[in-house]
Amino acid sequence: MNNKSVLTRIKNWNLLLPVVSLLLVMAVNIIHDAAIGANPLSFFMITLRQTTGNGTILYGRIIDILNRGSEVAILAIGMTLVVSSSAGTDISVGSVMSLCASFCCMLLAGYGVSSTTTLAVPLIVGILGGIFIGVLCGMFNGTLVAYFHIQPMVATLILFSAARAIGLLLCNDLIVYVRNEAFGFFGGYIGVIPTAFVIAALCIIVTSLFLKKTAMGMYIQSVGINPKASRIAGLNSKRMIFMTYTVCGLFAGIAGIVAASRITSADSNNIGLYFEMDAILSVALGGNSLGGGKFSLAGSIIGAYTIQAITTTLYALGVSSTQAPVFKAIIVILIVAIQAPPLRAFFKRRSAAKQVKGAAV
């Protein structure tokens, strides 16, 4: 009896499919490694590694996934809220990342300086400056969507095209190098753990605590399901939508700082390129509807790390980078398809039929 209830609980767990997808992607590596005669679990091995700089860090493919997937995971938090509240997507996050990175590096290096090892302003000023720009961009998007009723994709299209260009202007059309150890920290390691992962974890924890403790999560869903009814029920729908876009901008800023810190430079042309697509995909892979309303933050985060797991797996399998996007597309189609409502309904019907049959016998 107890056994069965655990099984049912797993079956009804809303994160079941995203988690299974992630595990399946990683399981491919076990088969591959076993087939080539290597240790089947080599993909999952995590060891302590002595770096050249005399530090010690955690080392392994799983760590790479947690490390490299962090920017998209951070973006996915904001994207989930935006999707839920406004039934639309914020396609500007990648460009905003680039703008925030550029602004941060411009502050740190000083305007017009293309390469520096010393900081022109205290580190915290640059970091907060970059994040502040992200918040401003989010507020801009939020104003257009919430108060001017512009469709989210159109409203965020403005910064999608403009933000990167503004970043280039700030950087004088150059890649600004801030080759400073303190700045490199956010893309480096805290002790043995990648800083980017710690930052992503903090963002996730703070957001989910906030959503749970303040009932904000429920409000956002309610606005997404029916903004009019929510307003009549006493919720300020406009302000709620405005807030989700602002939060999305905030997280784009944080992701931008992490991306810039990884390469200790502001590569305005390339930072965050196509990341908006990965962020939206994370939300979808997490089993969330892009039609707004009910959402699962955990699902989106798992989705984000699934995308990185696919990338890392393709590298591990030695798939040529020219063909990798094709394989990525096939895997994504499979994951999205098994979560599609008609297929889900089909499986539910089948298991129900089985149960009926079992009861009859």
Place this chain on the structure above:
Amino acid sequence: MRKLTTVLVAAMAATLLPAMAVAASDDVISVGFAQVGHESDWRTASTKSCQDVFSTENGYDLSFVDCDNDEAAQKEAVRSFIEQDVDYIIIDPIIATGWDTVLTECEDAGIPVIVIDRTIDDSDKYAAWVGSNFMTEGLAAGEWLKAYADAQGIDELNILTISGSTGSSAQIGRSDGFNEVAEKYGWNLLDEQTGDFTEAGGQEVMENYCKSYEGQFNVVVCQNDNEAFGAMTAMDNAGVTYGPGNDVILISYDACTAGLEDVKAGKISADFECNPLAAPFVEEVIKTIASGEEPEKEVYMVEHWYALPDQIVDFEINGEPQEMTEVTDEVIEAQY
């Protein structure tokens, strides 16, 4: 309405005045330059080179258009140069095809076109092309590696390549050149993945190489300096040492200032230049045309191969002996 007219008149005057000024002085040579965009340090150096050479002090009037990687905008820019009736047009074509109509218009207007850097494949209605020979850069890197490995007594080379944006002329030329040499000497080419010419790309590819080919490689070839910066961070984290006298021979292309600094610091073993300073060569072509002679159709720029003294070895490309340049503070200072 009155206000609008005033604005219009003012705008027209503003557009016409510079044109009249140019027409007034005959000895000023007007040049139109349709640049690709501003995506890298290399590109910025290329733009600056043109602005320096075709300056007012040197007797030129330069109309510069940054096309921001928009091919339609670039053709529009060339047409506007024809309308302005400039003396010469310089194009760095964003894409290689679809140029015949525009170049015919230039020919009809009697304006010589000089193509720089990237190539035009479907038309030959330009006076000359000035640029780098990426194939030669690849061959140079390969032949240098052969000579250096022989000098060091390394007889087995296991090579990982982080290539540039797939399909770009730089990636194709450098890969073809280097792989030709690798095939000739029977080297083991382990893998080639693209890092899209970016530091983040180089970092991620190298991070995975370090795990997939743990202890199996002793040469890493990065197809530009930014990828090499990324690869170095990844190798640092994996505890792999690189540069002269260490586990891995690191080869890079472009030789921008930051790249040369890493050569000097003993991190990059050798750096193969891709010269962005096309303008002096373009000026030569213009002078040849002005004197009524026919310029050469393809002009290859002089490029340098950089290393520290211990890594400087003699090698030949197709029987032609190559000279290497030692990296010193002065060289770095003078580099773009």
